Amino acid sequence: MGIKIRNRVIIIAALIVLCLLGIICYPASEQETVGFPKTFQRLKENVRNRIRLGLDLKGGTHLVLQVQVEDAINVTVDLAQERLRDELRAKAIPANVEKKTEDHKTYLVITGIPQDKTNELQTLVTEQFPDWDLTRRAGDPSARELSLKASAAAAIRTQALEQSKSTIRNRIDQLGVTEPTIAEYGGQTDYEVVVQLPGVDDPSRVKDIIQSTAMLTLKIVQDGPYTSREAALAAHGGILPPDSELLPGRRETGGEGQGAEAWYLVNRIAAVTGRDLRDAQPRPDENGRPSVSFNLTRDGAVRFGRVTGQNVGKQLAIILDNRVVSAPVIQSQITDSGRITGSFTAQQAADLALVLRSGALPASIKYLEERTVGPSLGADSIRHGVVASIVGLLAVMGFMLVYYRGAGVNANLALVLNLIMLVAALAYFGAVLTLPGIAGVILTVGMGVDSNVLIFERIREELRMGKTVGAAVAGGFEHAFVTIIDTHVTTIVSALILFTFGTGPIRGFAVTLTIGLLANLFTSVFVSRVIFDYMLTKREKGEAISI
Amino acid sequence: MEFFHQPKIDWMGKKWYLIGLSLILLVAGLVSIAVRRGLVYGIDFRGGTLVYVKFSKQPDLDAIRGELKRVNLGGATIQRYGAALDNEVIIGLDVGTTASTDALDAGKRAIVGALAGQYGVGPAGKVDFNNASPQTVAEHLVVADPLRLAYKGSDEVLSGYRQLAEALVNFRNSPPHSGLIADFQELRGVAGVTPAVLDTLGKDFYLSQYAVRNTEIVGPKVGTDLRRQAIYVTLAGLAAMLVYIWFRFELIYGVAAVIATFHDVLITLGIFSLLNKEISLTVIAALLSLVGYSMNDTIVVFDRIRENVRLTKRENFLDLVNRSVNQTLSRTILTSGLTFLAVLSLYLFGGEVINGFALTLVIGVIIGTYSSIAVASPILVFFYQRAGQNRVGMKPGVIERGAAGARG
Numbered sequence: 001m002g003i004k005i006r007n008r009v010i011i012i013a014a015l016i017v018l019c020l021l022g023i024i025c026y027p028a029s030e031q032e033t034v035g036f037p038k039t040f041q042r043l044k045e046n047v048r049n050r051i052r053l054g055l056d057l058k059g060g061t062h063l064v065l066q067v068q069v070e071d072a073i074n075v076t077v078d079l080a081q082e083r084l085r086d087e088l089r090a091k092a093i094p095a096n097v098e099k100k101t102e103d104h105k106t107y108l109v110i111t112g113i114p115q116d117k118t119n120e121l122q123t124l125v126t127e128q129f130p131d132w133d134l135t136r137r138a139g140d141p142s143a144r145e146l147s148l149k150a151s152a153a154a155a156i157r158t159q160a161l162e163q164s165k166s167t168i169r170n171r172i173d174q175l176g177v178t179e180p181t182i183a184e185y186g187g188q189t190d191y192e193v194v195v196q197l198p199g200v201d202d203p204s205r206v207k208d209i210i211q212s213t214a215m216l217t218l219k220i221v222q223d224g225p226y227t228s229r230e231a232a233l234a235a236h237g238g239i240l241p242p243d244s245e246l247l248p249g250r251r252e253t254g255g256e257g258q259g260a261e262a263w264y265l266v267n268r269i270a271a272v273t274g275r276d277l278r279d280a281q282p283r284p285d286e287n288g289r290p291s292v293s294f295n296l297t298r299d300g301a302v303r304f305g306r307v308t309g310q311n312v313g314k315q316l317a318i319i320l321d322n323r324v325v326s327a328p329v330i331q332s333q334i335t336d337s338g339r340i341t342g343s344f345t346a347q348q349a350a351d352l353a354l355v356l357r358s359g360a361l362p363a364s365i366k367y368l369e370e371r372t373v374g375p376s377l378g379a380d381s382i383r384h385g386v387v388a389s390i391v392g393l394l395a396v397m398g399f400m401l402v403y404y405r406g407a408g409v410n411a412n413l414a415l416v417l418n419l420i421m422l423v424a425a426l427a428y429f430g431a432v433l434t435l436p437g438i439a440g441v442i443l444t445v446g447m448g449v450d451s452n453v454l455i456f457e458r459i460r461e462e463l464r465m466g467k468t469v470g471a472a473v474a475g476g477f478e479h480a481f482v483t484i485i486d487t488h489v490t491t492i493v494s495a496l497i498l499f500t501f502g503t504g505p506i507r508g509f510a511v512t513l514t515i516g517l518l519a520n521l522f523t524s525v526f527v528s529r530v531i532f533d534y535m536l537t538k539r540e541k542g543e544a545i546s547i
Numbered sequence: 548m549e550f551f552h553q554p555k556i557d558w559m560g561k562k563w564y565l566i567g568l569s570l571i572l573l574v575a576g577l578v579s580i581a582v583r584r585g586l587v588y589g590i591d592f593r594g595g596t597l598v599y600v601k602f603s604k605q606p607d608l609d610a611i612r613g614e615l616k617r618v619n620l621g622g623a624t625i626q627r628y629g630a631a632l633d634n635e636v637i638i639g640l641d642v643g644t645t646a647s648t649d650a651l652d653a654g655k656r657a658i659v660g661a662l663a664g665q666y667g668v669g670p671a672g673k674v675d676f677n678n679a680s681p682q683t684v685a686e687h688l689v690v691a692d693p694l695r696l697a698y699k700g701s702d703e704v705l706s707g708y709r710q711l712a713e714a715l716v717n718f719r720n721s722p723p724h725s726g727l728i729a730d731f732q733e734l735r736g737v738a739g740v741t742p743a744v745l746d747t748l749g750k751d752f753y754l755s756q757y758a759v760r761n762t763e764i765v766g767p768k769v770g771t772d773l774r775r776q777a778i779y780v781t782l783a784g785l786a787a788m789l790v791y792i793w794f795r796f797e798l799i800y801g802v803a804a805v806i807a808t809f810h811d812v813l814i815t816l817g818i819f820s821l822l823n824k825e826i827s828l829t830v831i832a833a834l835l836s837l838v839g840y841s842m843n844d845t846i847v848v849f850d851r852i853r854e855n856v857r858l859t860k861r862e863n864f865l866d867l868v869n870r871s872v873n874q875t876l877s878r879t880i881l882t883s884g885l886t887f888l889a890v891l892s893l894y895l896f897g898g899e900v901i902n903g904f905a906l907t908l909v910i911g912v913i914i915g916t917y918s919s920i921a922v923a924s925p926i927l928v929f930f931y932q933r934a935g936q937n938r939v940g941m942k943p944g945v946i947e948r949g950a951a952g953a954r955g
Contacts, residue, residue, distance in 0.1 A: 056900070059720075064769060186772065202680070204652075367651040368766040376719070376726030377599070377760040377900075383722050384898030392892035396885050403881070435901050436829055439893055443836065443908070446889030447843075450882040454847075457878040483850045487843040490791060494784050494839030498832055501780045506832040513836070 002537065008530045016417065019424035026050050050427040052179075053198075054434030056505050057382050059375030060198040063207065064368045067191045070104070071363035072160035073153060077106045080129065084108065084146070087124055093117045107147035109137065118144075160363045161191050168195065168210050168365075170358040175206060185503075192368065196504065201374050205351070211365045213321050214355040216274040218338070220307065221315035221327050225249070225262035232263045243268045247317065249324025250342075264324050266317045271307035276300025280356035282349040283339070290349035291341040294356065301336035309333035320352075385438035392442045393419075396449055404456055406546025410531045411452035414523040418448050421519040422512065431515070434508030444516025447491065451524035454480040456547055469545055473532050481525065488517045554873045558920055559865045559928055565921035569810060576817010583820055589827035589903075590763050592777070594642030594770030596654040599761040600662060602634040603729050603754075611636070614665045618657050629899045633725070635760070642767050655762055662757055669753030676752035677719070677727050678759070685712035687751045693743035711739050715748075726758035777831045784838045785809060792846070800849050803926035807918040808841045815910045822906075829904040837911030840886070844879060845919040851875045852927070864931045868924050883916040 025036050026046035037043040055062055077099055084097050095113045099106065113121055121144065125134045131152035137143040148156070161184075169182045172195070181196035200206055222244055226232035232246055233239075240246065245268050248261060278295045285291040296304055308316070308330050315327040318340050325342050344352065397415065400408035422444060426433055459476030467475060492514050499510035535545065558565075580586060590597050600606075608625050615623050620640065628635040640654040650656075667675055674683060688708040696704045718737045719728050731748050734740055785805055792801035812834055819826060851871040859867060890912060894905035 066768075190772075204656075207652075369769045370652055370655075370762070370764040372762045374720075374726060374758070374760045375716075376601075376721075376724075376758065379721045380725055381898060381900055384896060384901070388893045388896040388898075391896055392889040395888045395892060399885060399888065436832060436904060439897065439901055439904060439908075442889050442893050443886070446886035447840070447882075449885050450843075453878055453881045453885065457881070461874075483847055486795065486846045486850065490788060490842040490846065491836070491839040493787055493791065494835050494842075497780060497784050497787065498835050501776060501783075502828075502832060506828060509829075509832055509836075 002533075005530060005533050005537065008526070009534070012417075012527055012530060016420065019420045022424040022427045023047060023050055023420075051423070052426075052430055052432045053378070053382075054432045054437065054504055054508050055196055055198060055371075055378075056373050056435045057378045057385075057433065058198050059201055059373050059378040060196065061200045061203040061206070061373075062369070062371040062504065063195040063197070063203065063210075064185055064370075065193050065195065065210070066366045066368055067161050067164045067193060068364045068366060069157040069160045069191050070106070072156050073106055073148070075362075076148070076156055077108065080132070080146070081108055084110070084129070087128060091120060091124060093121060093124075095121070105147065107145055109143060109145055111140070111143045113142050113144060115142070157191065161193075163362045164365070165193055167359050167361050168193065171209050171354060172197070172206070174354050174358060175209065177206070194503070199375075201372055203370065203372055205347075207367065207370075209351055209355055211367075212355050213361045213364060214274065214352075214358070215321050215360045216277065216356060217270040217319045218272040218304070219266040219268075219270050219317050219319060220311050221317045222265045222267060224264035224266075224315075225327070226264075227262070229263050232265055236265070240265070247319060247322060247324050249317070249319075249327065262324070264315075264317055264327060266319070266324075270319075271316070272296065272300050272304050274356065274360045276303070277356055280353040282346070282353045285339060285341050289341070290344045290346045291339050292344075292349050292353045292356065293339045294337060294353075296336050296338075304338075305333055305335040308335075381435045385435055389438060389442050389445075393445055396445055400449060400452070404547055406535070407452075407456050407459075407532075410528055410535075411449055411456070411524075413531060414452060414528045415445065415449055417527055418444065418516065418519050418523040421523070422516045425515045425519065426512070431511050432504075432508055433512070434505040436505045437508030437512040440509040440512030441516060443513055444520065447487075448516065448520035448524065450487070451480075451484045451520055452528060454483055455524065455528065459547060463547075470536060473529075473536065473545075477525065477529055484521070484525065488521055492517055554876050556873060556876075557869055558872045559869050559925060562921070562925040562928075565917075566925065569814075569918075569921060572814045573810070573817065576814055576820060579817060579820040583823075586816060586820060587823060587825050588774070589825035589830070590639075590765050590770075591828040592770050592774045592826065594765045594767045596640040596642075596652075596658070597761075597763045598638045598655055598658045598759060599628065600636050600638065601725060601727055601758050601760050602636065602666065603727050603756045605634055606636055608636070610665070611638070611662075614661045615658065618661045620654070620657055620661065623658070642765070642770065651764055651766055655764055659759060662759075663755075666757040667755040669755060673751060673753040675755045676731075676748065677755050677757070679716075679752070681709070681712040681716045684715060684752075685709045688712060688744070688747060691747040691751065693747040694739075694741065711737075711744070714738060715740070726760055727756075728754055730754070773828065777828070781812065781831070781834060781838070784835050788838060788842050792842070792849075795846075796849055796853060799927065799930050803923045803930075804842055804845045804849070806926060807845055807923035808838050808915075810922050811837060811841045811911060811914045811918050814914050815907060818910055819903075819906075824903060824906065827903055829901065830907050833904045833907035833911070837907060837915060840911060841915035841918060844883070844915050845923045847879060848872060848875050848919050848924060852924075865928050868928055872920055872924060879916055879919065883912055887912045 021036075024043055024046050026049045037046050081097055081099055088095055088097070093113065095117075096111045098109050098111070100109050110121070122134060125132060125146065129146070131149050132146050133149055135145050135147070137145050165182060165184070169180075172180045172182065177197045177200060179198055181194070183194055184192070185194040186192040195210070197203065197206060222241070223235070224232065226235065229246060229248075244265055247264055247266055249264055250262060276296050276299065278297045278300075280292055280294040282290060283293040312330050312332060314330055316330050317324045317327045318338075319325065320340075325340055328341075340352070393415075397408075397412045400411045400415075402408070404411065419441070422441060425431070455476050458480045459472050462472035462475040463469070495510040495514045495517075499507050499514075502510060532545075539545065608627075611625055612621075612623075615621065615625075615638070622641065624637075624639040626637055626639075628637045638658050640658070667678070669675055674687070676684070685705075685708045688711060689704060692704070694707070694711075696707050699707075714737050715734055718724070718734060720726055724733070728734065731745050731752075731754070734745065734748070785808060788808065789801045789805045792804050815834065815837065816826070819830070848871060851874055852868060855862075855867050855871050855874075887909070890905055890908040893901065894909050897905050
């Protein structure tokens with residue numbers, strides 16, 4: 001055969017080998033760089049490892065959650081309220097500061113500002129509160145509103161989202177989920193995150209771990225425990241002492257009333273917070289019951305040592321998400337470590353340690369969507385998909401043989417190569433195969449053979465018009481080419497739109513269809529042509545081709 | 548072999564019959580949608596909770612309903628799913644059933660709790676094998692050590708039993724068991740299983756009669772978001788096609804193609820409504836593929852029309868369109884037929900999950916081909932016939948944009 005054809009055949013052969021290697025080779029361990037399978041069993045395993053399966057084929061959980069970024073705004077406004085009160089007191093401005101929430105906006109209202117102090121207030125705000133705007137309040141000349149600048153508020157919201165995403169990622173990593181996906185979802189102002197957990201078919205534990213705010217604080221107990229909030233208030237004449245707060249918890253010491261609600265009066269300022277934690281591990285306590293042991297950072301240890309040293313004999317409340325978990329008595333100065341005990345199971349202790357290690361969430365989480373595919377359904381879907389693909393492929397190939405005879409063999413060879421390239425591309429790019437993705441493969445088979453039909457029909461027409469075989473083949477490919485490009489482009493454009501707007505399974509469909517059609521451009525135009533050219537050189541002059 | 552040997556059918560002459568057929572299909576579909584007060588939305592767009600459960604025996608739907616009523620879920624819908632042999636059931640809750648402040652999965656937990664109460668109860672101290680994870684199975688095997696691996700060292704023991712547990716669970720999950728084992732003896736065939744292993748399983752585990760295969764919970768916000776997005780995406784797809792064909796041909800060709808495709812989408816939605824089938828996200832994806840496919844087909848005919856316009860000097864546009872359609876008929880029917888074979892295979896053998904998607908494509912392939920001939924081409928003819936009358940001495944269908952303009 002001619003040089004040109006031989007070169008082309010070599011290119012195609014090399015491509016086939018490359019594709020096949022990509023599909024069947026997978027290293028068994030770190031030592032093996034090229035895992036060429038030596039047994040059929042190994043071959044099946046390799047292929048299964050090479051192709052990444054989507055959740056709907058492997059089984060797993062898909063979660064969409066929304067980060068309640070307004071929580072972070074709330075915290076910022078609270079802190080600003082504290083600071084403003086301190087500043088006003090320092091500058092002897094006798095005004096009142098209240099927090100107000102209206103129409104999803106949280107801001108501060110300052111009332112009772114004396115006439116002569118308004119300018120001072122303005123200067124104070126400009127200097128000490130650069131992210132805030134001071135505006136007049138309708139209907140009250142002695143009042144002002146302090147609200148966050150739009151840009152500052154937006155920055156806080158974005159930061160809350162980012163921090164939440166990384167905390168969630170941290171927690172999921174520690175759970176040992178293989179290949180999870182954590183990504184932003186939806187529009188700019190939605191603050192939604194999509195989490196995909198392959199292989200997790202009971203998501204309740206994971207959901208609880210992701211959602212737990214895990215704000216740990218340690219505060220000195222001033223008084224308590226009381227049986228109810230009212231009892232605590234009554235004991236202090238109805239007013240809480242300054243810089244203190246009431247928190248609920250459970251009575252845990254043995255004997256009467258164990259497990260009942262107990263209220264503690266604690267210092268408002270925390271001795272140690274979650275930020276001071278260096279590590280947390282589940283360890284059994286002295287009685288062998290599950291508990292969580294934690295280590296503090298250097299700064300945290302210094303502060304902790306000071307506070308415990310000054311308060312020996314008092315109780316230290318260990319507070320998780322504003323609930324007192326336990327309140328042991330400080331026996332002596334403690335510096336760098338502590339233990340949280342409670343009625344934990346081993347699992348609960350491990351989960352709590354995990355959550356403390358990953359850091360607190362800056363905002364709470366609300367779940368919007370949850371889909372769980374069990375592995376048995378995934379296996380069923382794979383089987384259905386494979387059966388449908390094989391039946392479809394055989395039907396199409398059979399038809400092509402009957403209708404186009406010799407040329408049908410040509411088309412079938414091109415089709416098989418098309419599929420090999422498609423699967424190899426999925427393996428090399430690590431693209432995820434989903435059930436609609438398998439449908440995309442089937443659609444590629446149906447539409448891919450379309451290109452060949454176009455060419456063959458054109459060749460038949462050219463032959464009918466009386467052209468020689470060689471000219472007919474050339475004419476067929478030439479005229480059909482433009483139409484093939486057109487049809488592939490329109491389908492690929494709709495696939496791209498699907499990819500942009502779709503999630504998981506639909507993206508899988510868009511990906512396989514696009515790759516399949518791009519490969520089809522190559523196989524139906526280049527490969528088919530090479531096969532035709534080869535057959536043309538083999539036949540006698542003037543002999544008809546089988547089409 | 549050849550189906551259509553140089554057909555010479557007068558398509559445009561029969562266009563009123565074809566348009567009539569289209570109108571009948573359209574009206575039937577629209578009436579059905581009106582009667583059902585809108586499209587039959589799947590959970591993706593409606594929101595709500597769906598739990599897919601497989602039972603080992605034919606489930607008594609009334610018993611299930613009774614059990615659910617006891618936990619205040621009387622409003623749940625229960626329907627059979629898939630082949631009768633599979634004993635599968637879908638239990639569904641409306642999005643409004645759970646209060647907005649409840650956790651998203653409150654409904655699902657209640658359903659699973661009710662099922663466990665009736666079908667999952669086993670002897671105290673035993674674990675349900677049908678709903679156990681490989682870790683749980685491995686843990687019990689390690690403790691009991693039926694294969695007497697203890698002498699090999701704890702690492703070997705752990706990994707050995709983990710592998711065995713995974714093999715057992717994989718076997719349970721694969722077809723034909725698909726998640727439910729009725730008798731421990733069925734596990735005999737798994738590699739590495741000895742009678743001692745089966746003994747341990749029998750001692751530590753029991754076999755419940757149900758297995759949860761799939762759950763879907765879509766909150767109300769996501770449902771409305773997706774509905775809006777689906778409409779935008781479909782319109783975006785149509786717009787993109789219009790621009791592309793305008794660019795490759797002429798504006799009127801683009802308009803004709805878009806109207807034809809829009810007609811296809813409406814008829815498909817109408818047929819879904821007539822058959823009372825749900826519109827899910829994958830159905831929308833299939834609709835978009837349908838848009839692409841219908842365009843394909845229309846482009847093939849338009850390509851031929853454009854080529855003939857360039858080549859012929861004197862011809863009535865209507866006759867030219869007829870000739871173009873006839874010339875491409877063989878190719879059009881063939882490719883549609885082949886694609887139809889492929890998606891028909893998907894519809895018949897692809898399983899329940901992808902059924903809506905496959906049905907959309909099956910309908911779409913047929914209607915898409917039909918619309919290129921029956922809708923897109925007549926629109927072109929209408930336009931040029933009217934335009935032609937207004938241009939004296941002008942041959943209708945000529946693309947008049949300077950010397951190079953004929954290439955479109």
